[in-house]
Amino acid sequence: xxxxxxxxxxxxxxxxxxxxxxxxxxxxxxxxxxxxxxxxxxxxxxxxxxxxxxxxxxxxxxxxxxxxxxxxxxxxxxxxxxxxxxxxxxxxxxxxxxxxxxxxxxxxxxxxxxxxxxxxxxxxxxxxxxxxxxxxxxxxxxxxxxxxxxxxxxxxxxxxxxxxxxxxxxxxxxxxxxxxxxxxxxxxxxxxxxxxxxxxxxxxxxxxxxxxxxxxxxxxxxxxxxxxxxxxxxxxxxxxxxxxxxxxxxxxxxxxxxxxxxxxxxxxxxxxxxxxxxxxxxxxxxxxxxxxxxxxxxxxxxxxxxxxxxxxxxxxxxxxxxxxxxxxxxxxxxxxxxxxxxxxxxxxxxxxxxxxxxxxxxxxxxxxxxxxxxxxxxxxxxxxxxxxxxxxxxxxxxxxxxxxxxxxxxxxxxxxxxxxxxxxxxxxxxxxxxxxxxxxxxxxxxxxxxxxxxxxxxxxxxxxxxxxxxxxxxxxxxxxxxxxxxxxxxxxxxxxxxxxxxxxxxxxxxxxxxxxxxxxxxxxxxxxxxxxxxxxxxxxxxxxxxxxxxxxxxxxxxxxxxxxxxxxxxxxxxxxxxxxxxxxxxxxxxxxxxxxxxxxxxxxxxxxxxxxxxxxxxxxxxxxxxxxxxxxxxxxxxxxxxxxxxxxxxxxxxxxxxxxxxxxxxxxxxxxxxxxxxxxxxxxxxxxxxxxxxxxxxxxxxxxxxxxxxxxxxxxxxxxxxxxxxxxxxxxxxxxxxxxxxxxxxxxxxxxxxxxxxxxxxxxxxxxxxxxxxxxxxxxxxxxxxxxxxxxxxxxxxxxxxxxxxxxxxxxxxxxxxxxxxxxxxxxxxxxxxxxxxxxxxxxxxxxxxxxxxxx
DNA sequence: CGGATCGAC
DNA sequence: CTATGTCGATCCG
Numbered sequence: 001x002x003x004x005x006x007x008x009x010x011x012x013x014x015x016x017x018x019x020x021x022x023x024x025x026x027x028x029x030x031x032x033x034x035x036x037x038x039x040x041x042x043x044x045x046x047x048x049x050x051x052x053x054x055x056x057x058x059x060x061x062x063x064x065x066x067x068x069x070x071x072x073x074x075x076x077x078x079x080x081x082x083x084x085x086x087x088x089x090x091x092x093x094x095x096x097x098x099x100x101x102x103x104x105x106x107x108x109x110x111x112x113x114x115x116x117x118x119x120x121x122x123x124x125x126x127x128x129x130x131x132x133x134x135x136x137x138x139x140x141x142x143x144x145x146x147x148x149x150x151x152x153x154x155x156x157x158x159x160x161x162x163x164x165x166x167x168x169x170x171x172x173x174x175x176x177x178x179x180x181x182x183x184x185x186x187x188x189x190x191x192x193x194x195x196x197x198x199x200x201x202x203x204x205x206x207x208x209x210x211x212x213x214x215x216x217x218x219x220x221x222x223x224x225x226x227x228x229x230x231x232x233x234x235x236x237x238x239x240x241x242x243x244x245x246x247x248x249x250x251x252x253x254x255x256x257x258x259x260x261x262x263x264x265x266x267x268x269x270x271x272x273x274x275x276x277x278x279x280x281x282x283x284x285x286x287x288x289x290x291x292x293x294x295x296x297x298x299x300x301x302x303x304x305x306x307x308x309x310x311x312x313x314x315x316x317x318x319x320x321x322x323x324x325x326x327x328x329x330x331x332x333x334x335x336x337x338x339x340x341x342x343x344x345x346x347x348x349x350x351x352x353x354x355x356x357x358x359x360x361x362x363x364x365x366x367x368x369x370x371x372x373x374x375x376x377x378x379x380x381x382x383x384x385x386x387x388x389x390x391x392x393x394x395x396x397x398x399x400x401x402x403x404x405x406x407x408x409x410x411x412x413x414x415x416x417x418x419x420x421x422x423x424x425x426x427x428x429x430x431x432x433x434x435x436x437x438x439x440x441x442x443x444x445x446x447x448x449x450x451x452x453x454x455x456x457x458x459x460x461x462x463x464x465x466x467x468x469x470x471x472x473x474x475x476x477x478x479x480x481x482x483x484x485x486x487x488x489x490x491x492x493x494x495x496x497x498x499x500x501x502x503x504x505x506x507x508x509x510x511x512x513x514x515x516x517x518x519x520x521x522x523x524x525x526x527x528x529x530x531x532x533x534x535x536x537x538x539x540x541x542x543x544x545x546x547x548x549x550x551x552x553x554x555x556x557x558x559x560x561x562x563x564x565x566x567x568x569x570x571x572x573x574x575x576x577x578x579x580x581x582x583x584x585x586x587x588x589x590x591x592x593x594x595x596x597x598x599x600x601x602x603x604x605x606x607x608x609x610x611x612x613x614x615x616x617x618x619x620x621x622x623x624x625x626x627x628x629x630x631x632x633x634x635x636x637x638x639x640x641x642x643x644x645x646x647x648x649x650x651x652x653x654x655x656x657x658x659x660x661x662x663x664x665x666x667x668x669x670x671x672x673x674x675x676x677x678x679x680x681x682x683x684x685x686x687x688x689x690x691x692x693x694x695x696x697x698x699x700x701x702x703x704x705x706x707x708x709x710x711x712x713x714x715x716x717x718x719x720x721x722x723x724x725x726x727x728x729x730x731x732x733x734x735x736x737x738x739x740x741x742x743x744x745x746x747x748x749x750x751x752x753x754x755x756x757x758x759x760x761x762x763x764x765x766x767x768x769x770x771x772x773x774x775x776x777x778x779x780x781x782x783x784x785x786x787x788x789x790x791x792x793x794x795x796x797x798x799x800x801x802x803x804x805x806x807x808x809x810x811x812x813x814x815x816x817x818x819x820x821x822x823x824x825x826x827x828x829x830x831x832x833x834x835x836x837x838x839x840x841x842x843x844x845x846x847x848x849x850x851x852x853x854x855x856x
Numbered sequence: 857c858g859g860a861t862c863g864a865c
Numbered sequence: 866c867t868a869t870g871t872c873g874a875t876c877c878g
Binding site for chain 3: 045048050051054132133134135136137138152153154155156157343375377378397400401402403404405406407408410452495497499
């Protein structure tokens with residue numbers, strides 16, 4: 001949008017809000033000068049929370065600059081020379097790759113929203129107009145800009161600048177319609193043109209130009225629109241006697257000047273356009289105006305970046321071309337402020353300014369220095385810019401990478417409201433998500449507090465989510481964590497957003513299982529899901545509980561939780577608060593499930609969670625698994641933390657796994673425990689705790705005969721769940737393997753990692769034996785996972801006898817993701833997997849050997 | 857991976 | 866009173 005025109009930012013001392021001001025004030029008539037504008041803005045804004053935050057952000061930028069300058073000080077002449085050589089070598093390469101053969105056009109509608117509103121309401125014609133609301137403006141017309149009223153300015157401030165300002169509410173539907181009309185024209189010149197928002201587009205007219213030279217004049221003749229096809233707006237224009245086109249004749253490159261033929265109009269009210277790029281673009285702009293009564297600006301250049309900068313040159317209602325010659329490109333860039341370059345914003349501008357770089361030619365001159373101070377991606381980009389290089393074709397944007405929704409509101413500070421708002425966002429997001437058929441693995445919660453500080457919290461789960469319930473399930477936890485974090489103070493927010501990302505690529509979708517249902521069909525082998533006629537699930541589990549040592553564990557845990565629920569120390573108000581919030585989020589979840597149940601009453605099953613023994617109703621196994629998983633995880637972590645904290649002889653160190661004595665990964669495999677059984681493996685964590693869940697777990701798990709029992713055994717289920725395996729796929733006992741063959745290529749099946757360490761904990765990696773400071777078990781898991789994979793890959797690639805002497809992960813319950821995520825095996829390693837898969841006596845069937853390799 | 861930040865419309 | 870909403874990219878830890 002042309003009215004988002006970048007404005008050179010001021011130094012901090014000039015006031016952070018200067019960017020909103022600035023005013024060319026050419027006419028001298030009505031309007032305000034720069035100084036006045038800034039004064040008014042400052043008065044309106046000073047002392048506000050927003051302003052304070054702006055100052056803070058500004059200081060952060062200043063710190064970055066300071067850091068950079070310190071770095072710069074340390075650079076020796078030697079280094080600089082070396083960098084210069086390297087960069088210049090690259091420059092030569094780049095120069096050789098320069099491609100001037102394409103003709104790219106950037107079309108930009110002038111003050112689009114405002115122009116549409118003015119078109120549709122003649123009374124606004126001569127007035128300063130802005131589109132948006134009192135709280136935020138989207139755009140303003142050129143009249144209003146003389147008062148300093150610009151896009152992205154709050155309406156109430158705009159009103160102070162320009163009391164006569166008319167603020168028209170946004171009407172996207174209308175803009176969309178107009179935009180469509182414009183696009184209908186554009187598509188004739190480039191069927192693959194790339195729209196950027198409603199009011200901008202790039203076209204590659206290279207092919208069109210080639211064809212066009214052979215076109216007869218008639219094909220390039222267009223008529224003035226003498227009668228208004230748009231009946232609603234007749235009155236505005238009819239008195240001018242049809243559509244004269246003030247635009248085209250005012251244009252500083254007159255439409256009809258260069259081509260005598262165009263003067264020779266054999267038909268009244270028509271105009272013939274030539275065959276050059278300029279003529280094409282004039283034609284486009286002419287047609288746009290005839291069709292929509294709106295004007296556009298345009299840039300013509302050999303690449304996308306230049307075209308964009310070019311369209312800015314003669315706006316509004318003008319066009320500009322950079323001819324396809326190296327010389328022309330560099331001339332254009334020479335004195336161009338870097339801020340005009342797409343991709344260089346306020347911060348980058350300021351940083352570069354600190355280095356004395358303002359124009360593109362200066363950017364080129366400092367290329368060696370920049371290569372030392374900025375990241376590879378950054379300085380290479382700078383180099384491209386200063387050489388005027390850019391993409392010469394319009395690559396259609398790939399698949400969507402994320403989808404989000406966020407809302408700003410007046411302060412919300414109660415947990416209840418926040419949770420229900422969160423749910424609402426999840427619902428709305430899920431709706432859009434499902435409409436596009438997308439599922440993502442990462443849920444991000446965004447919060448802005450009343451001081452305008454923004455926080456984002458993300459959580460990645462193993463299976464993709466897309467429904468309200470699934471998203472909310474993750475989001476509510478993130479929210480809960482934030483609420484807990486700030487307790488006992490209330491979380492005071494003015495914005496909340498939810499984002500889902502990490503979508504499956506098209507490629508991955510092919511492997512995506514349809515297997516949830518097929519799994520449910522083959523459920524008979526799995527007692528956990530088996531709904532025995534005449535018996536409730538509760539009974540099933542109770543029975544299991546009696547025969548299984550771990551059953552009693554769960555009973556204990558349940559009882560203990562009940563107890564802690566009731567006996568919460570009154571002095572622990574913080575804890576209480578925390579618990580209260582937890583509970584309320586649990587209620588939300590429950591609510592959700594009920595809804596689901598209603599919707600799918602014929603489908604859903606009532607299943608009792610083996611951990612908390614609450615009834616869970618779901619027709620979705622993943623959801624259920626997640627619930628159990630979290631229940632279980634929470635208990636385990638809690639226990640482990642307690643144990644650790646109670647043990648004074650040890651620092652706050654958690655040994656979730658038996659310690660390897662190795663110093664490094666490479667050594668790991670040599671010292672792998674040879675056997676899988678042995679309760680001592682858990683000793684390091686449970687030595688002083690008789691009721692440690694971990695110990696119980698290990699006892700049960702290490703009982704080999706027990707382990708080989710059917711999956712219907714609760715302990716196995718629990719273990720599987722705990723291992724992030726959940727019920728089906730890849731870590732299934734041999735007996736059941738047949739049932740899961742079809743899910744081989746499935747992506748991971750479920751489970752959220754929802755550990756929440758309440759304080760920084762030091763965990764010891766069982767593989768590399770190093771201490772890992774972490775606030776979340778998830779990150780710790782990731783570390784172990786990576787460590788482990790390194791070892792595995794090494795072994796696999798070396799074809800060592802790996803599986804028979806596998807790492808003992810049997811009682812590594814709390815380190816959930818291990819072995820479960822698709823091991824990020826290299827292609828090379830993959831080749832070894834057939835052997836690996838067939839290995840008979842592996843004790844721990846490594847799960848995802850069939851999974852596609854992710855990046856490694 | 858998670859979180860913050862930038863930049864664009 | 867009253868300072869957007871969405872998305873992709875990148876950097877750092």
